[in-house]
Amino acid sequence: MLRAELVIRFYMLPSIMQMRLQQLEDNVVRVLKLLNEYRVELIDEPDPGTKNKYRRRIEDLRKQRDEYESELIAIQEQLTKEQPKEQISIITSQLQQIDSKLNWLADSQAALHQTIFVHFTxxxxxxxxxxxxxxxxxxxxxxxxxxxxxxxxxxxxxxxxxxxxxxxxxxxxxxxxxxxxxxxxxxxxxxxxxxxxxxxxxxxxxxxxxxxxxxxxxxxxxxxxxxxxxxxxxxxxxxxxx
Known part of the structure; x- marks a missing residue:
């Protein structure tokens, strides 16, 4: 009985990991889409209060991005054989895109604060x-x-x-x-x-x-x-x- 359970688990593991991987990809795509939307809003929105709202949302996306990277690492550790390399590569690339957009927003925020610093020695x-x-x-x-x-x-x-x-x-x-x-x-x-x-x-x-x-x-x-x-x-x- 124990051996049968181990066999079932052995064959179920890749399937479960594949489901987790697909869910992870869906979540990463969602973050990337929201980040693009918030970035546009920050550029077009004239009201500083509304901009602050979007910046707080972006910080939440940054935390989610870090969680998804940890999830990807955990999945890779369990898929030691026959990893879906193409899908992992896609998710990794998407995480890098998120990093790029977050860095752009950080640089934009730093530039904003320069309007204050020009008044000081x-x-x-x-x-x-x-x-x-x-x-x-x-x-x-x-x-x-x-x-x-x-x-x-x-x-x-x-x-x-x-x-x-x-x-x-x-x-x-x-x-x-x-x-x-x-x-x-x-x-x-x-x-x-x-x-x-x-x-x-x-x-x-x-x-x-x-x-x-x-x-x-x-x-x-x-x-x-x-x-x-x-x-x-x-x-x-x-x-x-x-």
């Missing part, structure tokens, strides 16, 4: 890059707009100092309450607590972290006196109304 880029690279597209657009306002001297010295003070207090409060801040915030805290730059420069390097702080403002009731959110909206309006 090399040393300042080192300070802001860890935070700026975590911004979503809509946030990049806002940060770039506010940087233009600050650089064009549309922000008074008094307002600059008030905002810097509140940023310092807000970051300290978030740390005290254990809220998760983006990696790289320590450098901004250092600038605010022990400024080696003038007030305008300190404000500039702090601007990329403000979108993250705004996500906590309502929860913590931040903004006694001067409110970061109100000022942020006013600065954006100044830029967009130029």
């Amino acid at each position: 090399t040393d300042e880029k080192d300070l802001v890059a860890p935070i700026a690279n975590q911004l979503e597209e809509a946030q990049v657009v806002e940060v770039e707009s506010v940087l233009e306002v600050v650089e064009s001297n549309q922000v008074s010295e008094e307002e600059t100092k008030l905002v810097l003070t509140q940023l310092q207090q807000t970051l300290a409060l978030l740390k005290e309450k254990g809220f998760q801040l983006p990696s790289g915030n320590e450098a901004i805290v250092e600038v605010l607590n022990h400024p080696t730059l003038d007030a305008k420069q300190a404000l500039k390097v702090s601007i990329p972290i403000i979108p993250f702080l705004l996500s906590y403002e309502g929860e913590l009731g931040l903004g006694t006196g001067i409110k970061i959110k109100e000022i942020w909206e006013r600065w954006k309006t100044k830029s967009w109304n130029k």
